[in-house]
Amino acid sequence: MADNDFHYELSDRELAARIWVRLRPYRRRIGWALTLLVFAVPFVNFHPLVWGFVADALVDQTLTSDVLVMWLSIMLGSYLIGIAAGAVQSYLLEKTGQAFVRDIRAELFSKFQEQSLAYHRDCRTGELVTRITSDVDAMEQSVLQGLTALVEEFVTFIVVAGMVLWISPIVGAVSIMPLAFAFIFIRKYNRRVKSLYAGVRKKLGNIGSFVQDRLAGILVTQSFGRRDHETEKFRENADHFYDSSVKASRLRNTYFPIVSVFGFLNNVIMLGLGAWLIMNDSSLFSLGALLAYRGFWWRLQSPIRTIAQTSDILQRARAAATRIMELLDKPVSIKNKPDARSLGSVNGAIDFNEVSFSYLQGKPILKQVSFSIKAGEFVAVAGGSGSGKSTLLNLIPRFYDVDSGSITIDGTQIKMVTLDSLRKKIGYVGQDHYLFDGTIWENLIYGDPAAAEEEIFSAAKKANAHDFILSLQNGYETQVGQNGVKLSGGQRQRLSLARAFLAMPRILLLDEPTASVEPESEFLIHEAVLKRSRESGGTTVLVTHRIDLLRQAPRILFFDQGRLAADGAHHDLVDGCSAYAEAYLRWEVEEANQISVLR
Structure with missing residues (x-):
């Protein structure tokens, strides 16, 4: 099964549980914030009662200056207390939200690092970037901003409903009834919009993947004059996102006005029933009560409107949260066995025993391959395109796991040791000679962050990189740009070699190290590889079809259609x-x- 064949689905309860596990370290802070929220709501919503008391006192002609000052002081004081508590609560939640985002992003990035090359081969980089950026932001909106708004509005509704029922049980009960229908519509909306927002997030991820891929290949696009074609393809992706967003918007703008109408009915009932009671029996309802109800109407309708809007945000964020949890729960195919031990010092002997491997089931790349490489041996691996040469190298550090058979280093099966300890004994230089955005120095010490200056210079000299580095204006502090775009292919490859040399691995794996480099760099790289093999005493396995290297290699493993077809020195194989x-x-x-083309 492919590394990314993974069906994923979570119920609301399961998703909430997964999120709470990650919020648990901040539960005390969240608890204080919610306590302050509940504390603040009655104080902030107390003022309509003051309006009612003052109005009734004016009608009854019992209001004095002292009483008015008292009520005004109570109104202002209660509001200030509520605002202060709300400010502290908001700060605590924002601080928690930022910590939550930081933790989730770090967890996601760590998960990306754990996953196998097969996973990253099948995944689109742009979609992973979208999930760790915009999806996490959307999830944070859901978890703290959205849920806090729901809690606040729910508490507000309970407090205000209690106040209007206290003023008049009859008017309060009748005016609250339409709001129950509003809640019913909100629930129906949530059920219908859930799948729509999942589609919206997926389409957004597609756009991110497309942009990432096309920007990486901008040279190809421009060289073939395909700008209009790529713009049209982007427009197609954008149209798919637009269509999904419009469907969700259409549903939202169908339900929300209905919810607003039910909220406004509450206002109509308050005014109509309250006025009718005053006209017929002022003892049941007063003008002050009607004025207080007018102030409370907004606070009763606001939770309905906010809950509807927040539910919409929560449904968008639910889709984002599910996508994030899908990544976090994705099984890691290449991992340490429970009883794996650390690999100690090694001599560098490598054995393949009946190894078979396929990227796709039923399409084997390597077929029952067996050979032994002695410690300190220099071995070239050659063969036609698709014969399994690069795959063979990828199996030694367990970038992929074999389908059958076994690989051992110094007699120890590589599956029985921890990945980190295995890979620290192996240096790997691939064809793409990737450099991180930063200085030459920072890229070199990636192989050994604790290396001394002399060790770094020595590694650069062994890779024939020291002289060209010093010729640059800023020397080792030269910025290389993303993927080393400010350097030539040969310079990037020599830095990749130096980075590997600095780690001083007992086993060095080189996959076409001179592919796509200029002749001068090719000669220098050949020289560096052969010199390192002679002087280090370590094992070197080199994939190449360069004539010079094949002639000088003491031993060649020749592969044909996934099988080891020949094993020996160059002259013997010829x-x-x-x-x-x-x-x-x-x-x-x-x-x-x-060569003739270059001349």
Whole structure:
């Protein structure tokens, strides 16, 4: 099964439980914030009662200056207390929200680092970026801002409903009834919009992936004059996002006006029933009570409107939260066994025992491959395109796991040791010679952050990189740009070699280290690789079809269609393996053509 074949679905309760686990470290802060919220609501909503008391006192002609000052002081004081408590509560929740976002992003990034190369091969980078950025922001809105708004408005509704019922049980009960229908519509809306917002988040992820991919390949787009074509393809993705968003918007703008109408009916009933009672029997309802109800109407309708809007935010954020939890719960295919031990010092002997491997089920790349490499040996791996050469290298540090068979280092199965201890014994330099955005120095010490200056210079010299580094204006402090765009391909590859040399691995794996580099750099890289092999005493496994390296390699493993077809020195394979001889002649012609083009 492919690494990303993973069906994922969470109920609301399961999702809430997963989120709460990550909020638990902040439960005391959240508890204080919610306590302050509940404390603040009655104080902030007390003033309509004061209006009612003062109005009734004016009608009865019993209001004095002292009483008026008392009520005004109570109204102002209660509001200030509520605002102060609300400010502290808001700060506590915002602080918690930022900590939550930080923790989730760190957890996601750590998960990305754990996942296998197969996972990252199948995933679109832009979608992962979308999930760790905008999806996390949307989730934070849901968890703290949205839920806090719901709690605040719910408490407000309970407090205000209690006040209007206290003023007049009859008017209060009748005026609150329409709001029950508003809640029913909100629940129906939530059920229908859930799947729509899941689609919206998916379409947004598609846009992020498309932009990431096309910006990475901008040179190809411009060189083929495909700008209009790519713009049209982007427009198609944007249209899909637009269509999904409009569907959700249409549903929202169908339900929300109905909810608002029920909220306004509350106002109509308050005024109509209150006025009718005053006209017929002022002892049941007073003008002050009607004035207080007018102030409370807004606070009764506001929770309904806010709950409807917040429910909409929560449904958007639920889709984002599900996408995040899907990543966090995705099983890690390459991981340590429970009883894995640390790999100690090694000599560098490598054994493949009947190893088979396939990226896709039923399409094997390596077929029952067996060979042994002695500690300190220099071995070249050659073969046609798709013969499994690069795959073979990727299996040694467990970037992928074998389908069958086993790989051992110094007699120890690599599956029985921890990944970190295994990979620290292995240096790997691939074809893409990736450099991180930063200085040359920062990229080199990635191989050994504790390395001394002399060790760094020595590694750079061994990789034939020291001289060109010093020729740059800022030397080792030169900014290389994203993926080393400010350097040539050969310079990037030599820095990649130096980075690997600095780590001083006992096993060095090189995958076409001179692919796509200029002739001068190719010669320097060849020289560095061969010199390192002679001087370090470590094991070197080199994938190449360069004639010079094949001739100088003491031993060559030649692969043909996923099988080890021949094993021996260059002259032996030319004489004894027709497939190798044919491939060698083809590589000679290719190199000759490349040289003639460069001339």
